[in-house]
Amino acid sequence: MDRLSQEKPLKILVVTQYFWPENMRINNMVEGFVAKGHEVTVLTGQPNYPEGKIYADYRRDPAQFSNYHGAQIVRVPIFARGQRSLTLALNYLSFFASASTIGSYKLRGQSFDSIFVFGVSPIMVAIPGIVLGRLKKAPAFIWILDLWPESLRAVGVIKSPRLLGWAGKVVSWIYNRADYLLLQSRSFDESVKQYCTRAISEDRLVYFPSWAEDDFSGAAPVASDLLQRDDSVFTVLFAGNIGDAQDFPAIMEAVKAVKADLPVRWVIVGDxxxxxxxxxxxAEHRLDNVLLLGRHPLEKMPALFAVADALLVSLKTNEVFEKTIPGKVQAYLASSKPIIAMIDGEAAKVVANSGAGMVCGSGDALGLANIVRSMGALPATERERMGLLGRRYYFEHFSKAILFDRLEVLFRKATLRRSDK
Known part of the structure; x- marks a missing residue:
């Protein structure tokens, strides 16, 4: 075991379609591993998320985006996301093609101890990591954040059984060639194994959850310049993606159900x-107690959270979503605020087991209305107690320091396994 605790810095290659100045959790990891003394290189695309256009500052001076807290950034050309399905598809395809070819060329002559893939959808982002793992003779780690192809079916992006079958074969090809598969949720295990058509040992399937960015787990935030505290109402805040999966029709039914008997201010942050x-x-239903603040930078979120009495997380009823822990759950826990959850499965277990809030089933608009009433009726001291329980649970189970230490040991273990062959 002492061989795993060597102090020799590691050479780590991170493969990610999105990276700083785009706002992604992987930025936090890269900064953390540089701070631990490791030599980190990031292979990524040109920044264009979420607006869909290459950032103007990057166009003017790409060199100023070539280093992040000491990590070298190697960028490859890609199609910008745009605003249409076609351009989005070209964006995805261009990254894995460009990173696999141009990226490999730009990284020629460099060696790495481990390759880490930030596996946001689509799963093809892992292909450059697999290619480079073979070229560099380095173990490839894929952090699986979404289940493919199940998530495609769940959100209705692809309905054709033939196309879903083809996507499943791509997933199998990737999983079979990865050295380690890191699972965002414990419930991913069976689904991932289903696509590992070659035998994979249990020690190479590793539970590795998300963490909250430092903005949420650090010191108390300053006052928000976007929203003021109002003690005459009970403020419920939702932050994040406003998509089909979040089931806003059910949330709006709950808003209407509660409006007559409880002064609730619903604050929606995101797009x-x-x-x-x-x-x-x-607008059509004259829901004047619903505030739509739009999208704002991550650094604005802690102050907004502090204004809220409770934080809302929701996902539609779906077998795939039941296995997922939305990244906002960790941020909510870390921010010491009670959680209202209209959700099933793994995320519901986290909220319930932590004691950090109240849960109703996915799609249960009346259930959501009821737990909002119940939470609103609690003394402020009880809600504060829930929030503190959530924060304690966060540091016990999702702390960035603990997770990064665990991953570092795994990198060293994989390096030793390779060298012992």
Whole structure:
């Protein structure tokens, strides 16, 4: 075991379609591993998320985006996301093609101890990591954040059994060639094994959850310049993607059900595919207690959370979503605020086991209305107690320091396994 605790710095290659100045959790990991003394290189695309256009500052001076807290950034050309399905598809395809070819060329002559893939959808982002793992003779780690192809079916992106079958074969090809598969949720295990058509040992399937960015787990935030505290109402805040998966129709039914008997202010922060529908619905039904603040930078979120009395997380009823822990759950726990959850499965267990809030089933609008009433009726001291329980649970189970230490040991173990062959 002492061989795993060597102090020799590691050479780590991170493969990610999205990276700083785009706002992604992987930025936090890269900064953390540089701070631990490791030599980190990031292979990524040109920044264009979420607006869909290459950032103007990057166009003017790409060199200023070539280093992040001491990590070298190697960028490859890609199609910008744009605003259409076609350009989004080209964006995805261009990254894995460009990173596998141009990226490999740009990284020629460099060696790495481990390759880490930030596996956001689509799963093809892992292909450059597999390619480079073979070229560099380094173990490839894929952090699986979404289940493919199940998530495609769950959100209705692909309905054709033939296309879903083809996507499943791509997933199998990737999983079979990865050295380690890191699972965002414990419930991913059976689904991932289903696509590992070659035998994979249990020690190479590793539970590795998300963490909250430092903004949420650090010192108390300053006052928000976007929203003021109002003690005459009970403030419920939702932050994140406003999409089909979040089931805003059910949330709006709960808003209407509660409006007559409890002064609740619903604050929605974020944007997404369902944003326009939500804005129209709020206007048409004259829901003047629903505030749509739009998308704001991550650094604004802790102050907004501090204004809220409770934080809302929701996902539609779906077998795939039951296995997922939305990244906002960790941020909510770390921020010491009670959680209202309209959700099933793994995320519901986290909220319930932590004692950090109240849970109703996915899609249960009346259930959501009831737990909002119940939470609103609690003394402020009881809600504060829930929030503190959540924060304690966060540091026991999702602390960035603990997770990064665990991953570092895994990197060293994989390096030793390779060298012993």
């Amino acid at each position: 997404g595919r369902a944003s326009q529908w939500l804005a129209r619905h709020v």
